[in-house]
Amino acid sequence: MTSIRTGITVITLSVYLVAVHIHAGKFEVLHWWTSAGETRALDFIHAQLSQQGIDWQNLPVTGGAGEGAMAVLKTRVLAGKSPAAAQLIGPDVQDWATLGFLTTLDEIALQQHWSAILHPTVDTLIQHQGHYVAVPFGIHRINWLWINRTKLKQTGRSAPQNWDDFFSLADEFRQQGIIPLAHGNEPWQNATLFETLVLSLGGPRFYRSVFVELDEQAILSDTFADALRLFARMRSLMDDDINGRSWHQSTALVTDGKAGMQIMGDWVKGELSAWGKEDKLICTAVPDTRNFHLYSIDTMVLFQQPQPDKDQQLFAATMTAMNTQLGYSLRKGAVPVRNDIDVTLLDPCAKDSYLRFMENEMHQTLAPSLAHSMALNAEREDIFIQKIHRFFQQPDTPVEQVQAEIVRNLKPLKQ
Ligand code: GAL
DSSP states (O other): OOOSHHHHTTOOHHHHHHHOOOOTTEEEEEEOOOSHHHHHHHHHHHHHHHHTTOEEEEEEOOOGGGTTHHHHHHHHHHTTOOOSEEEOOTTHHHHHHHTTOBOOOHHHHHHTTHHHHBOHHHHHHTEETTEEOOEEEEEEEOOEEEEEHHHHHHHTOOOOSSHHHHHHHHHHHHHTTSEEEOOOOOHHHHHHHHHHHHHHHHHHHHHHHHHTTOOHHHHTSHHHHHHHHHHHHHGGGSOSOOTTOOHHHHHHHHHTTSEEEEEOOTHHHHHHHHHTOGGGEEEEEOTTOTTOOEEEEEEEEEBOOSSOOHHHHHHHHHHHSHHHHHHHHHHHTOBOSBSOOOGGGSOHHHHHHHHHHHHHHHTTOOEEOTTTTSSSOHHHHHHHHHHHHHHHHSTTSOHHHHHHHHHHHHHHHHO
16 A cells, blocks of 8 residues: 555645535545455445436455555545545545545534444544544455365365464365465555464564554564464465455455455455355454454545535445444444444344454454554555565565564664
């Protein structure tokens, strides 16, 4: 993901004024949701808003985790063509709000009691200096292991609880002649896999000390070194065609029984439901993370218009309504951002995610995703993602070298 900083620091006030844009009837929504499940979830919102007279225009930019979308958003804003709404997540929302680009949603938030109905983590994430500046969509859990149900059954084993079990199961899948672990060699996918290993080996407090607090000792620790070694070992479970493979192509491999497992966020479930193949896979936590929740919270921001824009307010109000939250989450594989959900309405994976989220939130042990922009702003996140990606291409690199490089590169950004 490229840093927005380089682009936005050069924006002068005059450019900003040009950038303010009237959406003139059309309600453009820039996002990176292009897979079957993602599209279906967005279509659901689109349909609800169209019924209310909003002329929704999709501006999709391919690339999981927003790898391409952020660059396009920057260009559009600088060219004075800001969309009415854009997918923007994590601490980056604060950067855009600081520059004054975003519409505030305080009135809707007050009317709908957002501070009472949203999970506290969500409520904090969408505020800037006490004002609401983003619309929450849903919460994803990243530390999921997806396994082909039939293939697992054929091994006579149950879902792996620890890494020994995991590697033995992988061996069995290899003996069945299928790919043990489906994966795509993209920077964000590699970071997604790696962060689950850091959580697994170190637990949530260690995870936070690395990816949130940037604690040098934690990055240089044996635990972090072990996570890198485990990550390198994962490469041996993959096939030779990982380059250019999207996350949903990996999901298809597991669903079709050509691969045994995939480690990926629960947007996989959105895909299964779009394909009508929910029963093909089982969801289980990544080994040794059963009690934890590594999260990504999807949000959209609304770009300021010269006049108050009622479509934007309607969009925010619709998105947080109970029926929208339930319908959207079901299609997206996410769980609702509201804390007042009847959990009997959720499927077993979603129920587990929802309850774990609340439990970890209460104990302050939630793990914000690095790969999905929850932990750091873009500049710092990029350093980790690039180093992790490079190491995965050259897994023979001594792990101590990778650790030292991360620390060295982060140093100038820590002040
Ligand atoms: C994440 C996003 C998810 C999912 C995924 C893959 O960053 O939070 O909603 O769509 O990317 O595209």
